[in-house]
Amino acid sequence: MTTIWEVFRQERRGQPFQHAGSVQAPDERFAEAYAREQYGRRGESQALWVVPRDSILRIEEFVDELNRNYHRVDGYPLKEKLKEARERAGTSRAAAGDR
């Protein structure tokens, strides 16, 4: 019975681990060997995290029935507001370029 193991790779010490891909292996020892071969043998990784896919808690539905867009950054059309503010202050892009 084989398991899918997700592999996360850290490129340099101190950097965050990022998803690199997955390997299929029957147990932890095989998973280590295969992950080393596929994601570590060219010196491209400082460290690896190898996690059985079933151990990952997957969350994918984000309900927003009341459309509370003020919780999100896209609730604020910043571009328009900035443009208006610049015009009021007389420092629009064109004006700044003339200086």
Added chain:
Amino acid sequence: MQARAELLLEIADDELILGWRDSEWTGVAPLLEEDVAFSSIAQNEIGHARALYELAARDLGTSADELAFDRRPEEYRCSELVDRRLPEWERTIARHVLYERADAERLERLKASEDDEVAGLAAKIDREEAYHRLHAEMWHERLKEEPRYRAALEELRPLVDRRDGHSPDLTALWEEMTSVRRSQPAGTTW
């Protein structure tokens, strides 16, 4: 021939021929992941052979390529364990386990050598062989109760230290391995 060159050639031939044999699984290993891992091991073995041939070539005033590919099949000093073509996975793994165990002992002896070049190269090779051993032992754990695997271990064990001849398999491999080089027209260089 000098004793050091003889020893280096013996190990280099083991690694070259085993690397070639292991590479025969590329594209046809039992699992895709294993295909990648085993092909990588094959490539490492050939890399070790190259380093060993280079050192021997310096002693003998020749080149690594000439040592690897321009000798007659009967001149190769490799063990009979590696010259066999083993198209069954359990026999391939049995050879892998027997070879890695014997090679580990050999590398330990070489690392303790008073010859700094030999000891240094052995230490470098051993760092890669550590992963080969991990790979071999994990397969051994997995297959050790399988009758076919146990039979393969018993069948191949006596070949580990046999170096006084070769099986006809080596001649066939040699034909294939050196055919491109032997096809080079006289007076040309690659």
